Amino acid sequence: MTDIAKLEEDTLRQIDEAADEAALEAVRLAALGKKGAISALLASLGKMSPEDRKTEGAKINALKDKAVEAIAARRESLAGAALEARLAAETLDVTLPASASPLERGRIHPISQVTDELSIIFADMGFAVAEGPDIESDDYNFTKLNFPEGHPAREMQDTFFLAPASGEKRLLRTHTSPVQVRTMLSQKPPIRVICPGRVYRCDFDQTHTPMFHQIEGLVIDETTHLGHLKWTLEEFLKSFFEVKGVRLRFRPSFFPFTEPSMEVDVQCRRQGGEIRFGEGEDWMEILGCGMVHPNVMRNCGIDPDRHQGFAFGVGVDRLAMLKYGMSDLRAFFDADTRWLEHYGFRPLDFPSLAGGLSG
Helix, strand or coil, X not given: CCHHHHHHXXXXXXXXXXXXXXXHHHHHHHHHCCXXXXXXXHHHHHHCCHHHHHHHHHHXXXXXXXHHHHHHHHHHHHHXXXXXXXXXXXXXXXXXXXXCCHHHHCCECXXXXXXXXXXXXXXXXXXXXXXXXXXXXXXXXXXXXXXXXXXXXXXXXXXXXXXEECCEEEEECCCCHHHHHHXXXXXXXXXXXXXXEEEEXXXXXXXXXXXXXXXXXXXXXCCCCHHHHHHHHHHHHHHHCCCCCCCEXXXXXXXXXXXXXXXXXXXXXXXXXXXXXXXXXXXXXXXXXXXXXXXXXXXXXXXXXXXXXXXXXXXXXXXXXXXXXXXXXXXXXXXXXXXXXXXXECCCCXXXXXXXXXX
16 A cells, blocks of 8 residues: 555544544644645655656645545534534423513502503593602691691691701601692693602501602682582592492591592492492592682682682502502512512503503
């Protein structure tokens, strides 16, 4: 066997026996590298006679081509084997559920959900949304709303008072009614707004927290009367609880900023630990309302002899508890992700009057 034939046999055998990419690269360098056996034969062609160069050159070039092709084929074979091994090691069980994305795992807090539901309901009735600061003046929170000096709501036991600024008493607002004052001072009638927001009072138990949420409504024009108030509350509660109809019962009450003032009870049925609205023979107090007191309008620069209107207020947290069956208000603020996973709402399920407020 000639040297070229022997070199070809050895080279092809070594290529075929290469167990991995590193071994194959070593064989390539030994045969085709700068100091490789085949490269050495190619370098020796210059020293041969023209006749020998013609015959030997063809054999050596053929050997080089075979080695290159064999290396390429072996490299492809090794890559295929590596892929098969990786697929076998990284088997994916397609029967397992895929992990939810952050957008799917996230939840809208019930307070945010209910606030959106309320805003949609009242927007459909022509109400705009008005907002104001959480830190208010004593004047806006009490005086302009017809709270006399010495009224219990002005006491430290109920109100979070702050250090005075520029001689003005400051506090954390105890209701969102100061937003009504700001609206009446900045706008001329007709006025139709809702005022959602956080409010603060010194109280803490199963149904009270130091910070909670309210939404109040205000309508001021020249012709509004109690019949309009009754219709507004009926439509609001019917839409919010998603029932065909509700019965309301109005009881006389007292609020410094309305005259007459009323507590509103809604028809319900208590059965099996559940409360159903729009049916039954029971009643539940749900909100307060009344006609805006002439003193309040006068304090805000509106002529009570020409204009009149109504106002109402209800706790957003309480509405959420009643509609979605939550028994402890304190859980709203515990930041427990398990609770939010259970009671929260998917972020893309926007409430709408057409599609259903609660999805």
